[in-house]
Amino acid sequence: MLEKLGEPRSVMLVDDNRVALILSRKIIEKARVFKEITSFQSPSKALRHLCEAEQGKHLFPDLILLDIQMPELDGFEFLTEFKKFPPQYQSFCSIFVLTSSYDDTDLGKIREMGNVNQLLEKPLTLETFISLINELYPAYDYPMRNYRSVR
Amino acid sequence: MPSVKVLYIDDEPSNLDSFNASFRRLYEVFVARSAEEGSRVLETTPIHVIVSDQRMPGITGVEFFKSIKEKYPDPVRILLTGYTDVQVLADAINHGDIYHYIAKPWNSLDLQQSIANAYEAYSAKVALKDKVESLQRSNDELNRFVYSISHELRAPLTSAKGIINLIKLEDLYHSSGNYWELMESCIKDLDDYIHNILDYYKNSRLDAQTEKIDFASLLYKLIELHKNADPGGAFIRFNTDVVQEVGYCGDKFRVELILGNLISNAIRYQNPLESQQWIDVKISVFSEYVLISVADNGIGIEKKYQDRIYTQFFRAQTEKGTGLGLFIVKEVLTKLNGTITLESEPGKGSRFQVTLPNNCG
Numbered sequence: 001m002l003e004k005l006g007e008p009r010s011v012m013l014v015d016d017n018r019v020a021l022i023l024s025r026k027i028i029e030k031a032r033v034f035k036e037i038t039s040f041q042s043p044s045k046a047l048r049h050l051c052e053a054e055q056g057k058h059l060f061p062d063l064i065l066l067d068i069q070m071p072e073l074d075g076f077e078f079l080t081e082f083k084k085f086p087p088q089y090q091s092f093c094s095i096f097v098l099t100s101s102y103d104d105t106d107l108g109k110i111r112e113m114g115n116v117n118q119l120l121e122k123p124l125t126l127e128t129f130i131s132l133i134n135e136l137y138p139a140y141d142y143p144m145r146n147y148r149s150v151r
Numbered sequence: 152m153p154s155v156k157v158l159y160i161d162d163e164p165s166n167l168d169s170f171n172a173s174f175r176r177l178y179e180v181f182v183a184r185s186a187e188e189g190s191r192v193l194e195t196t197p198i199h200v201i202v203s204d205q206r207m208p209g210i211t212g213v214e215f216f217k218s219i220k221e222k223y224p225d226p227v228r229i230l231l232t233g234y235t236d237v238q239v240l241a242d243a244i245n246h247g248d249i250y251h252y253i254a255k256p257w258n259s260l261d262l263q264q265s266i267a268n269a270y271e272a273y274s275a276k277v278a279l280k281d282k283v284e285s286l287q288r289s290n291d292e293l294n295r296f297v298y299s300i301s302h303e304l305r306a307p308l309t310s311a312k313g314i315i316n317l318i319k320l321e322d323l324y325h326s327s328g329n330y331w332e333l334m335e336s337c338i339k340d341l342d343d344y345i346h347n348i349l350d351y352y353k354n355s356r357l358d359a360q361t362e363k364i365d366f367a368s369l370l371y372k373l374i375e376l377h378k379n380a381d382p383g384g385a386f387i388r389f390n391t392d393v394v395q396e397v398g399y400c401g402d403k404f405r406v407e408l409i410l411g412n413l414i415s416n417a418i419r420y421q422n423p424l425e426s427q428q429w430i431d432v433k434i435s436v437f438s439e440y441v442l443i444s445v446a447d448n449g450i451g452i453e454k455k456y457q458d459r460i461y462t463q464f465f466r467a468q469t470e471k472g473t474g475l476g477l478f479i480v481k482e483v484l485t486k487l488n489g490t491i492t493l494e495s496e497p498g499k500g501s502r503f504q505v506t507l508p509n510n511c512g
Contacts, residue, residue: 017307019307019313020306020310023313027313027317069302069306100302100305101305122309123312123316124313
């Protein structure tokens with residue numbers, strides 16, 4: 001049985017764009033909160049990794065950052081597939097959607113999915129990521145906790 | 152003339168015979184002895200012109216035309232009648248149920264002329280319908296194209312922004328003179344441009360929607376947004392005065408577009424030599440309308456340019472902006488029945504005043 005942990009452990013990144021994936025990973029590394037970062041350019045490989053994690057072969061991620069516009073299997077299909085995991089995994093893992101779209105038609109669709117915490121605008125900034133971690137793990141103390149970017 | 156298909160409906164067989172005799176060499180003639188028979192012909196044949204007698208047992212010609220109008224809108228309808236039913240006739244013409252009427256007994260020359268005119272009307276109607284459909288199609292395609300292109304353009308652009316963010320985080324921003332700063336400003340220009348194009352298409356595509364708007368929170372949000380998006384934003388003093396004692400209902404997306412564009416312009420066209428740059432935003436909501444005023448002590452706009460600032464791609468300053476902002480504002484105002492006025496003096500500043508109807512009532 002999985003429980004929401006007091007501190008971040010593993011984060012999964014899913015984005016078909018190589019550069020976007022590298023950039024998100026860099027930001028997450030700079031926050032220095034996750035022990036493990038897995039990144040997938042292929043959403044179906046990401047799903048396979050989750051299935052294996054369910055069988056205990058990997059850590060099940062406590063956070064997924066998901067791109068919504070992907071050719072092979074889009075974010076919505078990924079979210080639908082994710083709903084098939086047992087409820088304890090669903091509540092354990094928080095999903096955030098990253099989008100570069102300036103169109104809010106996707107927003108309604110994402111809300112309807114019901115299993116997305118929040119929509120984040122690309123590019124992911126360190127400031128946004130840290131406030132997200134502070135919200136998810138209110139008791140977790142780490143060096144970057146009070147980081148504010150200087151404009 | 153191509154083969155014109157004419158349906159003639161009359162309960163008197165002798166009339167049908169003489170119609171056939173007069174017109175079968177000119178048109179493809181279909182005859183029916185009753186409204187039901189006529190309907191059956193319409194089911195199987197694409198008829199161009201229908202000629203019907205008014206007085207038939209069970210149903211009148213006008214009633215028949217009314218009954219088929221929904222299902223067969225294209226065929227042009229001619230009614231044959233005596234002078235007795237003037238009121239019925241007037242109503243039918245006024246409702247667009249019939250195109251023409253011919254007094255009985257008909258004279259074949261008149262009727263031939265009427266059918267020719269009717270066919271012409273039919274062709275024009277169908278051609279117009281085709282044109283509208285093809286325009287609608289290409290318009291839809293264009294919208295889809297613009298949307299997908301904009302999304303495809305934005306994805307790598309946000310990555311480029313992300314790279315600049317990392318460069319700043321790693322303290323490399325000033326490592327190559329001002330190259331990164333120049334790169335960042337190019338990215339911002341391109342992004343602004345994409346925003347503008349999408350705004351323009353959204354404005355032309357989406358129907359106006361009415362919802363309640365709280366101007367104080369909207370204004371606060373927009374000022375924060377645009378202040379942070381512009382490097383010079385932090386040095387500007389914003390004075391806001393929102394008086395909203397009555398509710399306001401309007402199209403939030405478009406109101407936001409107008410207000411956002413005016414604010415970002417006021418930020419963009421500040422006077423760099425001014426020691427205290429300021430922007431005053433006043434919003435007063437009345438039961439009939441809202442008055443929005445955005446004033447600044449920026450560079451101002453020369454008199455000779457003031458009429459042209461709402462033109463697509465026109466820029467009073469060659470270097471700055473996309474040349475689409477005020478063009479979009481004007482387009483949006485046209486859609487919402489609003490007005491805009493400008494007072495400006497070069498070197499002193501500008502004041503834009505917008506009124507928009509309040510749709511709460």
